[in-house]
Amino acid sequence: MASQHYHELVFLSTLLFLSISLSTQSHETxxxxxxxxxxxxxxxxxxxxxxxxxxxxxxxxxxxxxxxxxxxxxxxxxxxxxxxxxxxxxxxxxxxxxxxxxxxxxxxxxxxxxxxxxxxxxxxxxxxxxxxxxxxxxxxxxxxxxxxxxxxxxxxxxxxxxxxxxxxxxxxxxxxxxxxxxxxxxxxxxxxxxxxxxxxxxxxxxxxxxxxxxGGNYKLAPGIDVSSFLMRTPLITNPVSTIAFSFPGEASSEYFIGVSSIKINGKAVKINTTLLDIDDKGVGGTKISTVTPFTTMETSIYKAVTMAFKKEAKAKKMKSVAPVEPFKTCFSSESMKSTRVGPDVPIIDLVLASEDVYWRVFGANSMVEVKEKGVVCLGLVDGGLSPRTSIVIGGHQLENNFLEFDLATSVLRFSSSLLFRQTTCANFYFGSKPLIWEYEV
CATH class of the missing domain: 2.40.70.10 (Acid Proteases)
Known part of the structure; x- marks a missing residue:
């Protein structure tokens, strides 16, 4: 079911007072x-x-x-x-x-x-x-x-x-x-x-x-080395702070990447690519956010992407149904097949540094189950005509994707959906032990 709330992460500890001390000279992750x-x-x-x-x-x-x-x-x-x-x-x-x-x-x-x-x-x-x-x-x-x-x-x-x-x-x-x-x-x-x-x-x-x-030794069951299939793209610094109040010359603390084009089922979507660049006022570009629930796009980009998606969906005989807020493009779940990467829907590619570097979005991350039974919607939201940032990649699109932000080299290493490799973010191992710890609410 779709939520109107923001995706939230919380730090919540189990109170364990007797433990092995970790040296301040440690190299542990x-x-x-x-x-x-x-x-x-x-x-x-x-x-x-x-x-x-x-x-x-x-x-x-x-x-x-x-x-x-x-x-x-x-x-x-x-x-x-x-x-x-x-x-x-x-x-x-x-x-x-x-x-x-x-x-x-x-x-x-x-x-x-x-x-x-x-x-x-x-x-x-x-x-x-x-x-x-x-x-x-x-x-x-x-x-x-x-x-x-x-x-x-x-x-x-x-x-x-x-x-x-x-x-x-x-x-x-x-x-x-x-x-x-x-x-x-x-x-x-x-x-x-x-x-x-x-x-x-x-x-x-x-x-x-x-x-x-x-990092560098991330292991997923069943015996998968995450680093073996990560793509990489530069992290871009927005020279102008994106918060409501900032000091002159203060750069943004957020993480931007260079999206150069968008493809649906391998076909380029016609968009105003100047919106994908950050101008001298800090406007435009693409950023990654854990507090935005679903990916937002500037209105003209949103319209072009959703129109292209619906065209490809029609070719797959996906049945359109009435929209469910905040989404405008919805389908009957009965009109699509299920796959290991979610519903069998048109694939969205965010093309990055080159045609060979792209963030592929499968059905599990592009589609959202909503409150109406039997309805799934394209999990994109219209960000308006003049947003500060043209594309904001939201929390739903991040789920079961691995992202590593290297601040020293300003590089993002990332996977597409781990479901494609028949595993999830829940299956990390270090040594012979899975990362399973108690979680208190």
Whole structure:
């Protein structure tokens, strides 16, 4: 069933206090199990912080530049420390304000502390000057070891930033291209390669995973080496920040790729290709998002792609039915066959660096089951006439695809659907043990 909510990832930890210590000189890859919420159809993982340690649920936004956590009320931690104005921490975080708050010192109310501009990616509320703080955070390696980071930097958010977040979610976990995003901080602390990999399960009953670190040995049952079939394409930096408020000269922390054309069943779709480039104002291009539920396209691109898809669908004798919001192109599920990569529908290719490098979208990722029984819809949404970004690849299209973001080389390594290889994001192995850990809701 399609959900009107955003795809959400949450860090949610199991409280394990006795563990093998992971050295700060370790080269191990760190991992977060990810689970899709059975009610909202949002995707969810595991995170522990503060002293004493408590579980915290966070929406994961791969393009956000840092972690922010609601801590205006009931944030209790003996290891909490605000960052003072002009300190090393504030310089590392980038442009900040210098805050003064009257009253008893508490999280998000201190004197002479630096603050960040914090944005909720769902409600788009943005606040000026929320305190930059550090606190204890617990992380886990692929081998089951645990390590404590005593001074992990993040921002302390006000209650109003909770608007639009799912129940129980207390902030955002940012994996973006900044010095205080999760991959960069962990790379520095643990001496691991600055990269992360994302593999989201489509099922509420099985884990997907986010990996941070060296990678290179991702194994999937039955005995599949993921690195053996990954394509690669450059990650593009948008020179202009894409958030609602930014400083002059500030680049975007989001991840863009260079889509050069779109094909349906191998046939090029006629579109205005200038929209696929990023102009000098930061408008245009294609980005990857975990907070956008379904891929959005600028209106003229959307119309051209859906028309081409319907033409090819007609040739496959797929029966069109009434649209179901937010989708406009829907079909009877009885008029299409099932395959191991989802419904047998026209294949969509996002052509990248060259004709030989493309992101192939099969039926499992292009089609969405909706509330009307027997109806499936093309999971694309009209993004409007003048969107900031022409194409936003959304969460549904990411499920059971493996994506590795290498921040050091600015390269994205990616697969198409793992279903094509008769496996899923739930089937990772390291050594002889599957990555299966308890998941608390």
């Amino acid at each position: 760190l991992v977060f199990p990810v689970r899709k919420d059975p009610t909202t159809l949002n995707t969810s993982p595991a995170f522990t912080k503060r002293t004493p340690l408590v579980p915290v649920r966070l929406l994961v936004d791969i393009g956000n530049g840092f972690i922010w956590v609601i801590c205006e009320d009931n944030y209790v931690s003996s290891s909490y420390r605000p960052a003072r104005c002009n300190s090393t921490q504030c310089v590392l975080a980038g442009p900040t304000t210098c805050n003064t708050c009257d009253g008893t010192p508490r999280p998000n109310c201190n004197k002479n502390t630096c603050g960040l501009y914090v944005q909720n990616p769902i409600s788009h509320v943005i606040l000026k000057g929320d305190d930059l703080i550090d606190d204890v955070v617990l992380f886990r390696s692929i081998h089951g070891n645990f390590a404590t980071v005593p001074h992990f930097l993040f921002s302390c958010g006000a209650n109003i930033l909770r608007d639009g977040l799912a129940s129980g979610v207390d902030g955002v976990a940012g994996f973006g291209r900044t010095k205080i995003a999760i991959p960069t901080q962990l790379s520095s602390v643990f001496n691991i390669h600055p990269q992360f990999a994302l593999c989201l399960s489509s099922s509420p009953s099985s884990n997907g995973f986010i990996f941070v670190g060296n």
